[in-house]
Amino acid sequence: MLSCHHGPGGRAATARRIAARRAGARLAVLLAVLWPVLGSGPARAAVGTAGLLPGEMLPAGQSISTGRDILTMQADGNLVLYAPGSIPVWASNTAGHGGAQLVMRADGNLVVAAPGGRPLWAAGTGGHSGSVLILRADGDAVLDAPGHVTLWSTNTSKQRYAITQLAAHGWGPDQFGCLNNIWVRESGWNELAGNPAYAYGIPQADPGSKMAAEGSDWLTNPRTQIRWGEDYIQGRYGTPCQAWAYWQAHRYYGPLLAVVPF
Numbered sequence: 001m002l003s004c005h006h007g008p009g010g011r012a013a014t015a016r017r018i019a020a021r022r023a024g025a026r027l028a029v030l031l032a033v034l035w036p037v038l039g040s041g042p043a044r045a046a047v048g049t050a051g052l053l054p055g056e057m058l059p060a061g062q063s064i065s066t067g068r069d070i071l072t073m074q075a076d077g078n079l080v081l082y083a084p085g086s087i088p089v090w091a092s093n094t095a096g097h098g099g100a101q102l103v104m105r106a107d108g109n110l111v112v113a114a115p116g117g118r119p120l121w122a123a124g125t126g127g128h129s130g131s132v133l134i135l136r137a138d139g140d141a142v143l144d145a146p147g148h149v150t151l152w153s154t155n156t157s158k159q160r161y162a163i164t165q166l167a168a169h170g171w172g173p174d175q176f177g178c179l180n181n182i183w184v185r186e187s188g189w190n191e192l193a194g195n196p197a198y199a200y201g202i203p204q205a206d207p208g209s210k211m212a213a214e215g216s217d218w219l220t221n222p223r224t225q226i227r228w229g230e231d232y233i234q235g236r237y238g239t240p241c242q243a244w245a246y247w248q249a250h251r252y253y254g255p256l257l258a259v260v261p262f
């Protein structure tokens with residue numbers, strides 16, 4: 001029998017041919033997986049991921065999530081951000097348009113579009129190609145342009161923090177709606193609202209310096225203000241919904257000098 005022996009150069013060439021065939025096979029598999037996405041319009045976001053890349057979409061009935069907060073493109077056409085406990089903290093207010101989808105457009109605009117493409121809601125951030133939607137761990141959904149420039153935000157991290165503090169006061173998730181009703185009207189969740197010498201901050205403590213009981217950074221830290229405000233509500237009313245009932249009757253809930261036992 002005639003045997004054939006390859007020298008070092010022959011073995012190297014054979015190894016290169018084997019590596020090339022393997023690379024070609026891997027490329028074929030990859031193209032087979034990506035072709036339905038690359039060849040058929042916007043890519044669908046991977047369910048369970050925490051963002052959308054340029055050109056990706058979130059179809060009706062699907063969500064993106066950090067594992068705690070969830071941004072859902074509901075079947076009724078409303079885009080809703082849910083905090084832990086399934087508490088809604090932001091919405092596009094586009095319900096009534098079944099089949100709508102969320103699209104991260106290549107031009108940088110985030111759009112809730114009806115079937116057929118008609119915009120129902122938009123972030124208004126077109127002209128910033130390469131922007132991405134990110135659901136942050138602090139509860140904010142943001143649009144970031146290249147260079148980590150934030151173009152738009154749901155600005156819901158403060159509400160999310162307030163929700164995490166409910167259990168510390170022995171309250172259930174059902175109390176957040178009442179708390180939100182009060183603080184939307186009092187300050188719009190703005191930690192700089194008002195005058196520190198008078199009614200100030202998210203809970204509108206009067207004077208603002210009362211919140212120093214919770215932390216020396218009360219002037220600018222929304223978390224310090226939120227903790228103080230929830231403590232105040234618990235001490236005076238028991239629950240946010242009892243405070244909200246008082247607010248509805250009197251158009252204020254009284255974190256004032258004359259009635260606050262701090």
